[in-house]
Amino acid sequence: MGNLLVQDKSVVVPGEAIAEGMDFLPASGTFREGEKIIASKLGLINVDGRVVRLIPLAGKYLPKSGDTIIGKVSDVTFSGWRLEINSAYTAMLGLKDATSSFIMRGADLTKFFTFGDFIVAKIINVTSQNLVDLTLKGPGLRKLSEGRMIYVSPHKVPRIIGKQGSMVMMLKESTGCNIVVGQNGVIWLSGKPEDEIKAVSAIRKIEAESHMSGLTERIKTHLGNGNTGENNDIQQA
Amino acid sequence: MTFNRPDGREFDEMRPIEAKAGIIARADGSGYFKIGDTIALAAVYGPRDLYPKFMQDPTKGVLRVKYNMMPFSGSGDRVRPGASRRSREISFVTERALLSAVNLEDFPNAVVDVFIELPQTDAGTRCAGICAASIALADAGISMKDMVAAVSCGKVGDTLLVDLSYAEEAVEDLPVADMPVSFLPRSGKAVLLQMDGQITKDEILRALEMGKEACEKIYDIQKNALKEKFLKGEQDA
Numbered sequence: 001m002g003n004l005l006v007q008d009k010s011v012v013v014p015g016e017a018i019a020e021g022m023d024f025l026p027a028s029g030t031f032r033e034g035e036k037i038i039a040s041k042l043g044l045i046n047v048d049g050r051v052v053r054l055i056p057l058a059g060k061y062l063p064k065s066g067d068t069i070i071g072k073v074s075d076v077t078f079s080g081w082r083l084e085i086n087s088a089y090t091a092m093l094g095l096k097d098a099t100s101s102f103i104m105r106g107a108d109l110t111k112f113f114t115f116g117d118f119i120v121a122k123i124i125n126v127t128s129q130n131l132v133d134l135t136l137k138g139p140g141l142r143k144l145s146e147g148r149m150i151y152v153s154p155h156k157v158p159r160i161i162g163k164q165g166s167m168v169m170m171l172k173e174s175t176g177c178n179i180v181v182g183q184n185g186v187i188w189l190s191g192k193p194e195d196e197i198k199a200v201s202a203i204r205k206i207e208a209e210s211h212m213s214g215l216t217e218r219i220k221t222h223l224g225n226g227n228t229g230e231n232n233d234i235q236q237a
Numbered sequence: 238m239t240f241n242r243p244d245g246r247e248f249d250e251m252r253p254i255e256a257k258a259g260i261i262a263r264a265d266g267s268g269y270f271k272i273g274d275t276i277a278l279a280a281v282y283g284p285r286d287l288y289p290k291f292m293q294d295p296t297k298g299v300l301r302v303k304y305n306m307m308p309f310s311g312s313g314d315r316v317r318p319g320a321s322r323r324s325r326e327i328s329f330v331t332e333r334a335l336l337s338a339v340n341l342e343d344f345p346n347a348v349v350d351v352f353i354e355l356p357q358t359d360a361g362t363r364c365a366g367i368c369a370a371s372i373a374l375a376d377a378g379i380s381m382k383d384m385v386a387a388v389s390c391g392k393v394g395d396t397l398l399v400d401l402s403y404a405e406e407a408v409e410d411l412p413v414a415d416m417p418v419s420f421l422p423r424s425g426k427a428v429l430l431q432m433d434g435q436i437t438k439d440e441i442l443r444a445l446e447m448g449k450e451a452c453e454k455i456y457d458i459q460k461n462a463l464k465e466k467f468l469k470g471e472q473d474a
Contacts, residue, residue: 013463014338014375015383015423029380038423040340040380042463057467058266059378060284088284088347129295129345211467 005036008047011057012039019052029054061087061154061184063132065123070144070182071134073117076109083119083134086151086184091132093121098136118144118188120180144180147190150200152207154185159210160203167206167216174223175199198223240396240411243404249447251388251400254455256368256462258376266377268462270369273402274359279369280352281377284344298344302332302351304366310358312403327363328353334367334387334419334429340380349379360403361389364417367429372459376466384459386452387419387429390444392436397444399451416441418448422456425449 002021006012018030019037026037030052039045043056056062063069063085071083071091080094095103099112113119120141121134136142152160161168161181172179177191177199187203189196202223209215242248252273261267264280271277287293304327306316331353339349351373353366364387371385391401394411406415414434420427427445436444 011464011467013384013460014381015421016460017423031382038382040382041378042375042467043378056378058376060265088286088344090286130347 004047006045008045010045011043012045012054013042014040018045018054019047023050024052025050027051027053029056057155059155061085063087063089063091063123063126063130064183065126067123067183068120068141069123069134069184070118070120070149070180070186070188071184073113073115073119076113076115081109081113081119083121085132086154086182086186089130089132091121091123091134093119093134093136097124097134100137113143118149118186120144120182120188140180144188144190147178147188148196148200150187150189150203152185152187152203154183156207156210157181157183157185159215160187160206162216167219170216170220170223171199171202174220175202240394240398240408242398244402248396249399249450251451251454252402254458256372256458258372258463258466264373264377266373266375266379268369268372268374268376270365270372270459272361272365272368272400274357275361275365276355276357277362277365277369278354278356279366279373280354281349281370281373281379282352283349283377284347284379285350287346287348292348293346295345297341298346299348300332300336300339300341300351301348302328302335302353302370304328304331304353304355304363306355306358306362310355312359327366330429330431331363331367331370334385335370335374337426337428338371338381338383338385338421339374340382343380349374349377358403360401360406361417363387363429364389364419367419368455368459372462375459375463383421383423384456385419385428386422386455386459387417388448388451388455389415389417390448390451391415392434392440392444397440397447399447414440416444416448418445418452420449420452422453 002023004019005017016039017036026032029041041056043054046053071085073081074084075082083091085091124135125133175195175198177189177195180188189199255271257269260269261280266281268279308315308318351370355362367387392414414436416432419429
């Protein structure tokens with residue numbers, strides 16, 4: 001018979017035994033050793049039926065297939081573009097996945113995207129060597145222009161987006177900014193400068209207070225106050 | 238003849254320990270470990286790109302450790318800044334100790350850098366460094382099989398001791414043996430074992446047992462330090 005050695009939703013450190021017995025199955029962030037399931041990272045335990053999963057609380061962004069991310073073009077190659085994605089690894093955006101228009105062989109690829117351009121793209125594949133393939137085919141995937149970039153911890157992204165995008169919708173509506181949140185912790189905002197500052201200060205507040213309850217309410221009042229966040233440390237990309 | 242410890246500790250009693258996680262804002266993970274008057278700070282950067290490229294390993298990542306005593310850290314002469322024969326050796330053994338816990342295969346072609354700085358020393362620096370580095374690695378979200386705990390053991394006169402201070406290590410009229418040990422707390426495997434001085438086989442085995450017990454206590458302190466950082470309220474709402 002298996003039994004849990006720690007409570008569901010508790011914080012564990014690497015090497016801590018989470019569950020005992022073969023009834024439980026180790027999922028991401030955990031591994032089995034003998035009868036026990038052990039955590040391999042610092043994170044929150046999530047028990048889903050028989051599956052024991054670990055939600056990491058720290059660390060760099062880990063590319064995952066299906067994620068929408070924002071990358072910065074760092075290199076232009078024969079067959080596409082290389083993007084920095086705020087992770088240990090870079091991502092490739094191939095010609096075929098970037099555009100449906102015809103590109104001549106040997107054409108100057110910087111005409112499409114050039115160094116320093118920010119692109120919202122979707123991860124289509126991540127190999128065992130952590131080679132990341134991107135695509136621009138999908139709704140909302142494009143090159144970004146005119147706006148500002150901010151970097152947040154990738155682990156706070158779910159809070160910034162909110163349930164079914166509720167938080168980011170509220171930010172968009174109350175500031176009038178256009179906002180794109182990448183799963184890798186890169187956020188693009190575009191609007192009137194003062195609105196952008198307002199949105200940035202709200203995002204920084206979410207980041208700092210994401211663990212406290214009643215977050216949505218507090219952000220709502222924060223936005224309602226016309227708080228310009230002048231005292232906040234605003235990090236620009 | 239029994240050796241009485243100058244600070245009145247029991248023979249198996251460690252100096253007061255203080256540990257913290259996440260103290261260096263710009264690092265991906267950081268740890269602080271204070272044992273008595275010895276203070277170790279560790280900062281972890283990465284996983285990140287490894288250059289020069291020929292050092293990259295497509296089958297597994299690379300761990301680099303640098304141990305450094307600050308110029309004013311000792312009690313006597315100024316420590317000459319920069320690498321010395323001693324600090325190179327300690328960097329190397331620390332790296333080997335941490336390697337047995339870190340899952341390198343999770344970040345192929347990348348590197349994780351660990352920098353250990355000692356602003357104040359009173360013996361047992363490599364052990365304090367390992368303890369701090371282990372906290373920092375976990376705080377950086379690096380995948381690990383276990384934490385790593387370390388403590389110095391030794392013999393002064395005929396008495397076996399745990400966690401020697403500099404005053405004990407430098408006793409002049411009695412023979413002194415100094416033996417830093419490091420364990421993986423869960424599996425109980427030794428990952429660092431060095432010795433300086435004269436000691437019998439039987440005494441080594443007894444000292445190892447004492448060291449293991451002390452490491453288990455250190456492990457609890459490390460665990461609490463990491464959890465404390467997030468239990469300030471981080472919950473999955």
